[in-house]
Amino acid sequence: GQSLEQPSEVTAVEGAIVQINCTYQTSGFYGLSWYQQHDGGAPTFLSYNGLDGLEETGRFSSFLSRSDSYGYLLLQELQMKDSASYFCAGLRTYKYIFGTGTRLKVLA
Amino acid sequence: DAGVIQSPRHEVTEMGQEVTLRCKPISGHDYLFWYRQTMMRGLELLIYFNNNVPIDDSGMPEDRFSAKMPNASFSTLKIQPSEPRDSAVYFCASSLTGEEETQYFGPGTRLLVL
Numbered sequence: 001g002q003s004l005e006q007p008s009e010v011t012a013v014e015g016a017i018v019q020i021n022c023t024y025q026t027s028g029f030y031g032l033s034w035y036q037q038h039d040g041g042a043p044t045f046l047s048y049n050g051l052d053g054l055e056e057t058g059r060f061s062s063f064l065s066r067s068d069s070y071g072y073l074l075l076q077e078l079q080m081k082d083s084a085s086y087f088c089a090g091l092r093t094y095k096y097i098f099g100t101g102t103r104l105k106v107l108a
Numbered sequence: 109d110a111g112v113i114q115s116p117r118h119e120v121t122e123m124g125q126e127v128t129l130r131c132k133p134i135s136g137h138d139y140l141f142w143y144r145q146t147m148m149r150g151l152e153l154l155i156y157f158n159n160n161v162p163i164d165d166s167g168m169p170e171d172r173f174s175a176k177m178p179n180a181s182f183s184t185l186k187i188q189p190s191e192p193r194d195s196a197v198y199f200c201a202s203s204l205t206g207e208e209e210t211q212y213f214g215p216g217t218r219l220l221v222l
Contacts, residue, residue: 033209042199042213043151050209087151091209094139095164098151 004099011105020073022088029090032071038084112214126188131200143199
């Protein structure tokens with residue numbers, strides 16, 4: 001089956017660095033994306049890895065290794081507003097398969 | 109652009125009633141997606157359209173669910189009859205092309221079936 005697994009919850013303090021991992025059990029993904037969702041809100045796009053390696057977008061970086069079926073999202077200089085759920089999503093032909101989601105709590 | 113628009117934002121109905129959810133995608137986007145989000149099952153793709161044509165409805169849970177896209181600026185997701193297990197947040201999303209990695213989500217419709 002198709003599944004993307006993530007830790008259910010991660011806690012970190014303001015100003016710290018946190019890494020959210022995503023492992024998947026299927027092949028055929030064109031790439032891996034990351035979405036952020038605040039409570040009561042809609043998912044919003046953060047980053048996309050179409051190739052293996054690291055992509056950096058401001059405080060956020062994302063990494064993909066197809067050979068390891070693994071990716072991660074790295075958040076630096078954590079802020080309180082980063083408290084949200086984060087989803088990895090594998091992009092197949094024209095559609096996403098979303099991961100289980102990780103709830104990030106940022107403590108003051 | 110106003111982004112993806114969904115209505116209603118909240119819907120409370122009784123079991124057995126028909127529910128219609130509406131979506132207006134971002135102008136010029138060729139792909140429209142309907143998702144359902146629950147605590148138990150996460151974010152699931154129900155169906156998606158390309159140029160108003162349904163391409164993949166393998167995620168539609170059963171015959172009680174149907175979706176249409178009569179034109180490029182409007183889509184509906186209908187549940188008839190509704191059941192309590194249909195309670196969820198339903199999101200509509202659109203993308204410029206099918207290969208575009210960015211999907212733009214609407215605010216969602218929170219459905220509660222009593």
